[in-house]
Amino acid sequence: MASTSTLKSAALxxxxxxxxxxxxxxxxxxxxNFVYQFNISPKKIGIEEEIFTVDLKKGEVIxxxxxxxxxxxxxxxxxxxxxxxxxKMNPQMAFMRGAMKIKGSLSAAQKFTPDIFPKPSKM
Known part of the structure; x- marks a missing residue:
């Protein structure tokens, strides 16, 4: 398996x-000040997922x-x-539609908003 990701999420x-x-x-x-783990799948949640950690205690992404x-x-x-x-999609809507699944602390999860991402630069 190649070490570089084919996911668009990896670039983000x-x-x-x-x-x-x-x-x-x-x-x-x-x-x-929370640690988030993202399990991101190319097509279907839970299948061939790649895992990323966004550590907002240390300020790093691994x-x-x-x-x-x-x-x-x-x-x-x-x-x-x-x-x-x-x-482009509200996190609450994504959750209700089943496009996003959450495990762990809901109060921590609620602090995960599009605001934590840098605004996309024109590529």
Whole structure:
């Protein structure tokens, strides 16, 4: 299996990694202070998923499961994660439609909003 991801989400998470290194990103980490794990699947939730950890305690994004227990774990299809992260789909709607599954703390999960992502730059 290739180590590079074919997921569109991976590119967004790479941008987030850069964002968290910035001053704005550091403020965000302090404000939220949770660890999120994302299980992102190409087509169907739970199948061939790639795992990413967004650690807003340390301010980092890593590919792979987090050490210890995340505050909340989200499962998405790639395209739905992109829609939520770019603000095209409301996270509550995604959850109600089954496009997003959540395990762990709901209060932590509610702090996961499109606002935590850097605004997409024109590529």
């Amino acid at each position: 998470l790479d941008q987030m990694k850069l964002h968290l290194a910035s001053d704005a990103g550091k403020e965000l980490s302090k404000k939220i 590919k792979g499961a987090c050490e210890g227990k995340p505050d909340a774990t989200f499962s998405f299809k790639d395209e739905d994660f992109v829609k939520v992260a770019t603000g």
